[in-house]
Amino acid sequence: MSVTSDDRTALPESLAEIAEDFASVTARDRLQLLLEFSDELPALPERYAGHAELLERVDECQSPLFLVVEVADGASPLERVVSLHFQAPPEAPTTRGFAGILHAGLDGLSAGQVLAVPDDAPYRFGLAEAVSPLRLRGMVAMLTRIKRQVRLKTAA
Structure with missing residues (x-):
């Protein structure tokens, strides 16, 4: 799936740039790019x-x-x-790669920007041609949990 300018409008700039990177390479190269995101996933603080009780x-x-x-204190x-x-364990490069994409694309954004990310964002990286639908569902679930935690932590 390629990313058109219409697809990009709903993604924050950081995620849109990552989607463009994936769209610009072949399906085989997308796996390599996914592995790079896996390698770049920061360690748990x-x-x-x-x-473990603090993690979901x-x-x-x-x-x-x-x-x-984590949602910082601040204005609104x-x-x-x-x-x-x-x-995520090092022996799970696909899962780590999905987490790496979400970290690179969402970490440091405002709560409003994270909540505005379309639920179908994980499908906009063209990875459906490179990984199984079951694996891609894991990335969708990560995004769902992230947004749910943001909602909970900004509601108080």
Whole structure:
């Protein structure tokens, strides 16, 4: 699936640029790009090490993946900055790659920007041609959990 300018309008600039990168290469090269995002996924911060109760498991992923969303204090709830943290084993490069894409595309955005990301955003990277639908569903579930945590943490 290629990304048209209409598709880009609903994505934050950071995610739209990543989608463009994926759209500009062949399906085979998309897997390589996914592996690069896997390698670039930051380690879980030390404050979460040994505190599994603070992380949310994404059961839809074929490999164990846990995430936590932090929302900074600030002016209005939708202007607060979102930080994403993921834990996925190194032997799960596809799952780590999905998390890496979401981290690169969403970390540091405002809560309002994260909540405005279309639910179908994971399908806009052209990965359906490179990975199974079951695997792609894991990325959709990650985005769903991220948005749910942002909603919960900005509602108070």
